[in-house]
Amino acid sequence: MRELQSRKRSRETEQAFIAEGVRLVEEAAAVHWPMAFILYDETLSGRGVDLIHHIHSQSEIPTYEIAPSLMADISDTETPQGILAVLKQQALPITENPTFLVIADQIRDPGNMGTLLRTAEAAGADRVLLTPGTVDAFSPKVVRAGMGAHFHLPILALKWQEISSMVEGLPLFLADAEANTPLWEADLVQPCALLIGGEAFGASPEGQRIATQRITIPMRGRTESLNAAIAAGILIAEVLRQRYQAQKE
Numbered sequence: 001m002r003e004l005q006s007r008k009r010s011r012e013t014e015q016a017f018i019a020e021g022v023r024l025v026e027e028a029a030a031v032h033w034p035m036a037f038i039l040y041d042e043t044l045s046g047r048g049v050d051l052i053h054h055i056h057s058q059s060e061i062p063t064y065e066i067a068p069s070l071m072a073d074i075s076d077t078e079t080p081q082g083i084l085a086v087l088k089q090q091a092l093p094i095t096e097n098p099t100f101l102v103i104a105d106q107i108r109d110p111g112n113m114g115t116l117l118r119t120a121e122a123a124g125a126d127r128v129l130l131t132p133g134t135v136d137a138f139s140p141k142v143v144r145a146g147m148g149a150h151f152h153l154p155i156l157a158l159k160w161q162e163i164s165s166m167v168e169g170l171p172l173f174l175a176d177a178e179a180n181t182p183l184w185e186a187d188l189v190q191p192c193a194l195l196i197g198g199e200a201f202g203a204s205p206e207g208q209r210i211a212t213q214r215i216t217i218p219m220r221g222r223t224e225s226l227n228a229a230i231a232a233g234i235l236i237a238e239v240l241r242q243r244y245q246a247q248k249e
Contacts, residue, residue: 001039001074004086008136015089017138021081022048027148028087029055036086037062041071044082051083076140089138092154098126099191100239101167105207106133106198107228113137114145115229116196121149123236129166130157131204160206167193167210174203174211175235186215188239189246196232 003010004018011017016036019028022045028035029051038061040052055061071080102120107113113135120128130137137146137155158166171192188194195211197203203211217226217234226234 001084001086005074005076005140008139011089011136011138016086017089017143018076018140019085019087019143020076020083020140021144022051022083024144024148025083025085026051027151028085029058031151033151034088034090035059035061036088037064038083038085039064039066039071039074040083041066041068041080042082043068043071043080048081048083077144092152094154094156095126097191098170100125101127101129101170101193102232102236103129103131103163103167103172103193103195103207104134105131105195105203106201107196108133108135109199109228110135110139110141111145112199112227112229114142114147114149116232117142117146117149117153117155119229119233119236121146121153123240125153125236127154127156129163130155131163131207132159133204134198160210164210172210172212173235174207174214175231176202176214176216179214179216181213181215182218183215183235183238184242186213188242192239194232194235194239196228196235199228 004014004016019025040048040063052063071082102125104113104116107116117128117137135142137157143150171190172195173186173192174195175197195203195207197207217231
């Protein structure tokens with residue numbers, strides 16, 4: 001459990017990751033995500049106890065009660081909710097002709113990454129592509145911040161050659177604070193990909209190379225740039241706005 005919590009290599013080797021907390025385990029159970037086993041302790045809430053009973057009635061997933069002190073020792077949170085599930089990695093199906101892809105390029109903050117995944121899933125993105133140097137999407141903090149997005153949204157960590165091949169033929173919009181085109185002037189109704197650069201240095205040279213158009217979020221204040229997750233949310237909302245408007249017309 002500690003290895004899965006702290007080491008990307010262990011998650012890749014074991015092809016497993018951890019969901020912590022009642023809500024995440026509920027989400028996983030609701031979509032019948034494959035689970036290796038569940039740990040819980042006596043501090044588990046009534047809602048959590050009901051969840052354990054439901055899982056017992058629906059499957060043969062092993063569940064083990066452990067001491068609260070041990071739960072606190074292996075938990076990745078300061079205030080454990082009394083339940084951890086070890087989930088197996090599972091590839092979600094991907095559409096052959098995507099209409100909206102999101103590329104997370106060297107985003108290293110787990111909270112930002114999880115929020116981006118949650119936003120992309122809420123917007124109906126076909127998949128999220130992670131470039132080399134981006135935080136592991138299945139690390140505990142990203143999974144918690146994703147709030148269940150991992151169970152519905154295909155998330156692929158790829159090399160640049162694979163990413164270039166996957167977006168071939170699609171307009172690729174790069175979010176760039178120095179660009180001259182406001183986001184609302186870009187044609188985001190058409191099938192396209194949106195690239196969000198990292199917090200510290202923006203998009204990588206590879207991301208800049210394959211971008212076909214640069215767009216910006218105009219700002220009237222004195223802030224130089226936005227948080228990566230906030231910028232992604234604004235850009236993704238504009239994709240939805242344009243497509244909703246086009247459907248009305």
